[in-house]
Amino acid sequence: MEPHRVADDDAILHDDGQLRANAWCGAPVVAARDAAFDAWGTAGKREPPKKLLAPAEVDPGNWRDPTIGWGVVLPDSSAPAPDKARALDAPECVRTLIAARSNAPVFRYVSSLPPGVLRRHAPDGSHSDPGVAGLRGMGANAIPKFLLIIGSPTDIPWSVQYRLQLDAAVGRLDLDPAGLEHYIDALLSDWNGATVARAKPVVWAVDHGPQDITRLMRRTIADRLAKAFATDAGHEFVMQGGALADDTSTGPALVDALVQRTPAFIATSSHGATGPLDDAAAMKAQLGVPVDRDHTTLALGALTAAWSPHGAVWYAHACCSAGCDAVSAFAGVAPANSTLGQTLTALGALGAQSAPLPKLLLGRPAPARAFIGHVEPTFDWTLRDTRNGQTTTAHIIDAFYGQLHRASKPPLGLAMQTYYRAVGGLWRDVANSRDDMNAFKAGAADDVRRLRLIASDLESMVLLGDPTVTIG
Numbered sequence: 001m002e003p004h005r006v007a008d009d010d011a012i013l014h015d016d017g018q019l020r021a022n023a024w025c026g027a028p029v030v031a032a033r034d035a036a037f038d039a040w041g042t043a044g045k046r047e048p049p050k051k052l053l054a055p056a057e058v059d060p061g062n063w064r065d066p067t068i069g070w071g072v073v074l075p076d077s078s079a080p081a082p083d084k085a086r087a088l089d090a091p092e093c094v095r096t097l098i099a100a101r102s103n104a105p106v107f108r109y110v111s112s113l114p115p116g117v118l119r120r121h122a123p124d125g126s127h128s129d130p131g132v133a134g135l136r137g138m139g140a141n142a143i144p145k146f147l148l149i150i151g152s153p154t155d156i157p158w159s160v161q162y163r164l165q166l167d168a169a170v171g172r173l174d175l176d177p178a179g180l181e182h183y184i185d186a187l188l189s190d191w192n193g194a195t196v197a198r199a200k201p202v203v204w205a206v207d208h209g210p211q212d213i214t215r216l217m218r219r220t221i222a223d224r225l226a227k228a229f230a231t232d233a234g235h236e237f238v239m240q241g242g243a244l245a246d247d248t249s250t251g252p253a254l255v256d257a258l259v260q261r262t263p264a265f266i267a268t269s270s271h272g273a274t275g276p277l278d279d280a281a282a283m284k285a286q287l288g289v290p291v292d293r294d295h296t297t298l299a300l301g302a303l304t305a306a307w308s309p310h311g312a313v314w315y316a317h318a319c320c321s322a323g324c325d326a327v328s329a330f331a332g333v334a335p336a337n338s339t340l341g342q343t344l345t346a347l348g349a350l351g352a353q354s355a356p357l358p359k360l361l362l363g364r365p366a367p368a369r370a371f372i373g374h375v376e377p378t379f380d381w382t383l384r385d386t387r388n389g390q391t392t393t394a395h396i397i398d399a400f401y402g403q404l405h406r407a408s409k410p411p412l413g414l415a416m417q418t419y420y421r422a423v424g425g426l427w428r429d430v431a432n433s434r435d436d437m438n439a440f441k442a443g444a445a446d447d448v449r450r451l452r453l454i455a456s457d458l459e460s461m462v463l464l465g466d467p468t469v470t471i472g
Contacts (some may be wrong), residue, residue: 031374035274069144071105075155085121115163153352169413171467179363194311197263222269286322288355310366321373329456370465413467426455
């Protein structure tokens with residue numbers, strides 16, 4: 001049977017001014033589109049079209065927003081669960097801080113849980129174990145974006161901070177009772193009375209020559225930070241007298257610059273003291289303290305006698321500037337009789353602890369806002385890709401200049417997220433290279449070693465202080 005064909009397709013497609021309906025009343029249902037149609041189409045109150053709303057935009061730095069949040073992480077204790085829920089086993093100043101921040105949630109480090117999982121007790125005695133990679137905010141089964149660890153690395157290991165800071169903005173306070181009270185008082189008053197100068201940063205770089213890692217550190221970190229400030233498009237920063245190197249990279253010159261400029265931000269690039277290896281007490285007393293061009297350790301007594309750190313943020317790129325760990329991530333990386341092997345052994349013998357410089361700065365009656373440093377030694381491989389010579393410190397410059405010094409004054413913990421994103425990517429590279437190694441791909445074992453060292457180095461940079469602080 002031949003299909004039915006319309007004789008004139010153009011007649012169907014042609015608009016002849018009629019309005020046709022697919023109804024039937026014994027005849028085609030048709031009407032002319034005349035004035036009645038026009039009036040009907042525009043009848044009634046005319047209103048502008050409604051705007052379809054996207055989800056409300058949330059400021060990631062607004063830790064007061066319940067979808068972002070701030071909370072504390074405390075060591076576990078033998079206190080009853082309802083007491084732990086309210087931090088009744090914590091110092092009074094900590095409870096004051098929690099109350100002042102809208103009765104912020106309290107989490108506990110429990111050694112049997114994975115590093116990225118924390119315990120939260122409820123007043124009724126129950127508990128939950130949320131993970132940092134899960135829900136974000138102040139909800140019952142969530143973890144806030146901003147977390148303050150209160151405790152030493154023997155109470156809450158560095159490894160916990162390493163894991164948490166990949167997904168959250170994390171800081172730590174490891175201070176004696178008086179120091180903790182000083183810091184929290186300053187935090188609650190937002191450093192009232194601090195007179196630091198945002199426009200006058202200090203960048204201090206030691207350089208012991210082309211064969212020493214300090215040359216690479218200076219070129220890839222300190223010089224680039226100083227240049228970023230000096231060439232700022234808004235001409236905000238005054239760097240004359242603020243970039244110290246060569247003859248001015250001495251301890252006394254650094255102290256003089258701090259006194260004269262009262263900087264809001266300080267960056268130092270140098271070796272960190274890790275000796276004498278045969279005197280544990282002396283090594284502990286100067287652990288990670290910057291070593292100047294004359295190989296003299298910065299005199300902490302002279303520093304604090306001449307200069308008040310009130311309201312300052314200090315980044316020290318130096319070995320162990322933040323502390324050391326009982327078991328180094330680099331244990332076994334070097335022969336036991338090498339200086340690196342001996343240093344790692346001596347550091348491990350000291351046990352997990354924070355370094356003296358940040359504890360001194362953060363625990364004073366007029367304390368610094370924050371200190372950023374390294375728990376482990378830092379290596380040249382982390383600053384330059386050995387395969388192509390490309391430098392790899394852009395994330396550091398971005399964190400401390402591009403992010404922290406924005407006009408919007410973002411919290412320090414948020415500014416550092418650009419740095420920690422690089423760490424997470426490197427651990428993914430390590431996993432991929434392990435797969436290649438297991439598949440016997442040529443060169444994969446070398447890649448695993450190189451990437452593991454770099455990732456372990458980068459992750460050991462930690463923030464000491466509250467992650468919500470900003471540049472003054």
